[in-house]
Amino acid sequence: MYVQNSLPFEEETTVFADLILPVPIPKLFTYRVSRAMNGLIKVGARVIVQFGKNRVITAVVGKLHNTPPTNYQAKYILELLDEEPLVMASQLELFRWMAEYYLCTIGEVMNVALPSGLKITSQSKVQYNPDFDYAELLTEEEVGLLEEIKKHQALSYEEVARLVEDTNVNAVIKSLVGKRAVILFEQVKEKYKPKIARKVRLTPAYASGAALNVLMKELEKQPKQQEVLLRYLSFVPVQNNPALNQKGLDKAVFTQEENSLSSSLNTLMKHGIFEPFEITVSRFADIPDTPTVEIKLSASQQGAVRQIQEHFQDKEVVLLHGITGSGKTEVYIHMIRQALESGTQVLFLLPEIALTTQIVVRLRKVFGDKMGIYHSKFSDNERVEVWKGIIEGKFQFVVGVRSAVFLPFTNLGLIIVDEEHETSYKQFDPAPRYHARDVAVVMAYMHHGKVLLGSATPSLESYYHAQQGRYGLVEMFERYGDAALPEFLLIDIKLEKKQRKMKNEFSSVLLDYMQYNLEHDEQTILFQNRRGYSPYIQCEECNWIAECNNCDVSLTYHMKVAELRCHYCGHKEQVPRTCPNCGSPKVKTMGFGTEKIEDELHLIYPNARVQRMDMDTTRAKNAYQQIIQDFENEQIDILVGTQMVSKGLDFGNVSVVGIFDADRMIHFPEFRASERAFQMLTQVSGRAGRRAGRPGKVLIQTHNPAQEILSWVIQNDYRRMYDTEISEREQYNYPPFTRLIKLIVKHTDRDTAQRAAAQLAEKLLAELGPSRVLGPEPPLVERVRNQFLFEILIKLEREKINFKAAKSFIQDKVTDILTDKTLKNINVVVDVDSM
Structure with missing residues (x-):
């Protein structure tokens, strides 16, 4: 029996979505939500x-509302990718803050924040027009090309290009589109x-003990098929526990090139004895499920933990200043465990992948698959x-480099920034040009969490904040284990050169x-902060130097x-x-880099095992880990290396560290x-x-041993360095008394770039004054790309x-x-916050 609804008819309202697009445009774009999508779409979900x-x-999706745009016709959203948000509300709040603080667009933030596997690619396809x-x-x-398109239903641009051989593919497709023979469309694929x-x-019919015995006798005349069954049972003993059969065995066990049984396995599947199936597995299957190591703290470490906890009572940020090896x-680890036990999430930031390799192994032994x-x-x-593992609750604790600040945390209780002084935390290109340490402090504030900064040589900014009482300060001045x-x-x-004792660079x-x-089986690390064999090549006759065509560098x-390579443009x-x-x-x-040092070591010590660790030797995914x-x-x-060898690595058998070219670092023209x-x-x-019991030696090669900074390093006197520098x-x-904003004006014509920079400086000077605006000046490398x-x-x-x-004013003048x-x-x- 049909009963009419007594409620008055309610008109359906049109829903619009303000979307964050990965483009450098400051505003959000409003799109229309289809009726089918209405009620399903949520803020933070991805759409196409x-x-x-x-x-x-x-x-x-940044916002849902019912107000159509006033100055353009809203297009429909093509597709909704997520039933549940993949970008959390706290992330959207962080994206907005970063766009405002770092003077970029929210689209640029999102473009860097989302891993490319979560972005959609579109590929143009050519389809036959049935009309x-x-x-x-x-x-x-x-005609021939159209027959191929009809046969395959649709072809990509690349496939069409192969068919037309040397002909201009764009011209052919344009002609077919103009004659209405084909239709162009976008085939969208999700990368992940x-x-x-x-x-x-x-x-199931063969998974019981009795059935297996019968099957085994039946296969006696088929030894290869019987071998498949025996191999399966050796890995999956279903005769003892039939329930194990449900998990099955990787097909690869039977299809390896040596002793391949793939043909026999296929026969058994065809006869219904085995069945194939697929499961989704984690890419991190090698992480142990349960912790295997218990950490015991020394008295000094226990004291540091106690002080950190006390500071966290009234401070959001604590600086842990602990000497190397303390x-x-x-x-x-102790602080992470406490945070996890309280039910909150933890982010542990490290400046470079080189550091993650060794520390991750240690952390895995403590925290397992969490x-x-x-x-x-x-x-x-x-x-x-x-x-996705963070969203699903699989990972409560993440170790990562600077981009990990963009992960979808919802309940972040603790952020640890190890080696907080490192310049690797600063992103220089593309926008947002953020500093992960500073973003971490803002993230923690948004999540009502805490930040622990750690370093043996804190940045002057962080130490100054601690001295001013903005941060808590905990110091450890003893090396662990005596x-x-x-x-x-x-x-x-x-x-050495005067006495002719030098052997090349040594x-x-x-x-x-x-x-x-080498004679006592102890290890050596050699540090030269310049990769390559030689910084440049030069003609002895005319002093010609090989320079980059695109940049003003050798x-x-x-x-x-x-090869000769440019380290700026590639x-x-x-x-x-x-x-x-x-x-x-x-x-x-002329000069020397890590590659030349490695080469000379092979000549000096032909039997020594020498390895180099720099950007050139660690490009492969697991190269760091292997070295x-x-x-x-x-x-x-x-081990010869660039700054990679300086960062947090812990090797007990290293008794000598040699440092080359210290003077170049000390006298670099930068504040x-x-x-x-x-x-x-x-x-x-x-x-x-x-x-313990094996004191190391550090040998610094320099043209001026009397430099004051070397005495600070030798005496491990951070405070004297800090006092001298902070005064200057x-x-x-x-900084830390001012904030720096650097504007870099670029153009392919030098005069145009200089004129634009001069005009911009003039606009800024009019309001900010000459004490606040310096330049314009060409940088050390005046031309890049x-x-x-x-x-x-x-x-x-x-x-x-x-x-x-002030930032708003600067942005207006840049726009001018x-x-x-x-x-x-x-x-x-x-x-x-230029570095």
Whole structure:
């Protein structure tokens, strides 16, 4: 019986969504939600939309409402990708803050935040138009191509290009579209794919003991098939426990190239004895399910934990200043465990992947499968799995590099930023040009959590905040397990050269200590913060130097691949046999990098096991891990590396650390040079003598042993370095007393770039004054990727100026320059809290 609804008819309202698109445009875009999608769509979900004429992109829902846009017709959302939000409300709040603080767009933040595996790709396809019936309009080539398209239903651009051979594919497709013979459409694919395990198991009829006995006798005349069954039972003993059959066995066990039984397995499946099935598995299956190690704290570490907890009562951020080898990692582990037991999530940030390799192994032994790992060497699929694992509650604790600040945490109780002084936490390109340490502090505030910053050589900013009482301060000045700080030797290179004791880049003192180590099975680390074989090549006759065509820098010689490379734009070229300028064959390498040191070590110590760790040797996914594992297992005698070898690595058998080219770091023309040189030298020195009873030696090769900064490093006197530097910073208005905003004006024409920079500086000076605006000046490298650069540095006092209003003013003036019709194709990079 039909009963009419007594409720009055309610008109359905149209729903609109403001979407965050991964484009550098400041506003959100409003799209229309279809009736079928209404009620299903949620803020934070991903959608597919058409943007422009032919572009199909992934967007994130920022807001749902009922107000149509006033100045354009809203397009419909094409597809909803997520039933539940993949971007949390707390993340959207962070994205908005980052866009505002770092003077970029929320779309740029989202583009960096989402792993590419969560973004959709679109691929143009060509489809036959079923309404087409004017075949006489087509050329012979077009007729043949159309038949292929009809046969396959649709072809991609690449497939069409292969069919038309040398013909211009765009011209052919354009002609077919104009004659209405084909239709263009976008085939959208989601990048992320779960990892699938292909398995087999016995069908239920054969999974019992009695049936197996019968089957075994039946297969006696088929030895290969019987071998399949026996192999299965050796891994899955269903005769003892039939329930095990449900989990089955990986198909790969039978299909390996050696002793392959794939044909026999297929026969058994065809006869209904085995059945294939698939399951989704984790890409992190090697993580142990349960903890295997219990951490015991020393008295000093227990005291540090107690002080951190006390500071957290009234401070949001605590700085843990612990000398190298003091056991900060064990303190971190204790704090992580406490946070997890309280039911909150934990993020542990590390500056580089090199650090994650060794520390992750230690953390896995303590936290098992509760821990996720997130860094750029992971594949798209692995990063997406961690992202979704956090949402599903699988990972309560994540170890990651700076991009891990974008993960979808909802209940973040503790963020640990290890080696908080590291410049690797700062992103320089693309926007947002954020500092992960600073973002971590804001994240913790949003989640009502706490931040623990750790370093043996804290940044001046963090230590200043601790001295001012904004942060809590806990200090550890003893090495763990009674290990002694290393002994330093300053080697005067000028004197060694005068006495003719140098062997290429090696002083006689360094060679003697390395020889001793080799004879006594102890390990050596050599630090040179420059990769490649040689920084440049030069002609002895005319002084010609090989330079990059796109940048104002010399090309670095890489001997192993026999190439000259630009470390700014990636340009590569062959090494000339003669000087291109004068024709002389006297073209020689000048200076030295890690590759040259490695090469010379092979000549000096032919029997030594030498390995190099820099960007060139660690490009492969597991290269870091392999090198560190080999060094830890004492399969490497001498490890040569860039700053990668300085960061948090813990090797008990390293008794000598050699440092090359310390003077270049100390005298680099930048206001942070002394601070960074102290940090780098102290950190790399800390790799020596980390085992009790075996004090290490640190040998620093320098042209001036009397430099004050070297005495600070030798005495491990962070406080003297801090006092000296902080006094200079205050005098000349540098951080932490001011905030720096760097504007980099770029253009392919030098005069245009200089004119635009001068106009921008003039606009800024009118309001901010000459004490706050420096420049414009060309940087050390004036041209990069064929663009000329001019820099303007803005200093804004922390106390006397409204930072938000000042940034808004700066953004307006940058927009004035970008929209000036007399300055076409100008680009301005805005770097807030410039390093």
